[in-house]
Amino acid sequence: KRVDVQLGSFYPKHFKNMIFVVKQIQLAKNKAAIKGFFVDYKHFYEKVHTERRPKLALAVSGVAIVNKCDPPQFLVGWRSRRVQSFKGYAEFVPSGGVDTACVQCNRRINYKKKLSQEFEEESGVASRVIENIKCLGIVKDEKSSVYDICCEMVLRPNILAASIHHHFLEYSRVVFMNAQEVKKCFNRAGAKVVPTSKVIFDAFY
Numbered sequence: 001k002r003v004d005v006q007l008g009s010f011y012p013k014h015f016k017n018m019i020f021v022v023k024q025i026q027l028a029k030n031k032a033a034i035k036g037f038f039v040d041y042k043h044f045y046e047k048v049h050t051e052r053r054p055k056l057a058l059a060v061s062g063v064a065i066v067n068k069c070d071p072p073q074f075l076v077g078w079r080s081r082r083v084q085s086f087k088g089y090a091e092f093v094p095s096g097g098v099d100t101a102c103v104q105c106n107r108r109i110n111y112k113k114k115l116s117q118e119f120e121e122e123s124g125v126a127s128r129v130i131e132n133i134k135c136l137g138i139v140k141d142e143k144s145s146v147y148d149i150c151c152e153m154v155l156r157p158n159i160l161a162a163s164i165h166h167h168f169l170e171y172s173r174v175v176f177m178n179a180q181e182v183k184k185c186f187n188r189a190g191a192k193v194v195p196t197s198k199v200i201f202d203a204f205y
Helices: 041-048 111-123 157-161 179-187 195-204
Strands: 002-007 018-028 031-040 057-066 073-079 090-092 095-097 130-141 146-155 171-178
Touching: 018 041, 031 041, 057 090, 057 111, 057 130, 057 157, 057 195, 073 179, 090 195, 095 111, 111 130, 111 146, 111 171, 130 195, 146 195, 171 179, 179 195
Parallel strands: 002 031, 057 146
Antiparallel strands: 018 031, 018 057, 057 073, 057 095, 073 090, 073 171, 130 146
16 A cells, blocks of 8 residues: 655744644545644644644554564564553554654655654664565544554564664563464453554454
């Protein structure tokens, strides 16, 4: 599947702490075109709680997987108590919001670049271990006020021998797990799992 993200007329490229807000999504066979604009992060989340039909921000969620081994291994992290949302929840690594650093000169948003950056920051491993990034689809999470562009990130097998130095501010623990371990973790009674990660796993794995 292919997802194209394009910026509207207003581009505050010198501003910090901006978040991409989705204005329109056009769907076609195996393709989605997203258009939107940047607003101040704090302003957006203030509006979320006051508007009758609030707009949704754009984020990225990756499933980092080593599939050239038996069984394939997924990178799963437990969100720390220092994050703003889903404290202590399990999720696939990496994930993050789309910011102005993703904007290319043609005004398109390079969300795959953002995923690579988030992978480096959250795992402590250089992004050169990423062999391929393939878009899986878009998940709408109204409760969290986001659209998530979900991608599979195929990693080189040598990462299994590397040390994962996770971002301690975002995660309390990051580990590789096979599909059966992920299923058990995500589906056990009382499990705390970020909704997008659960949807991706159930739909594709």
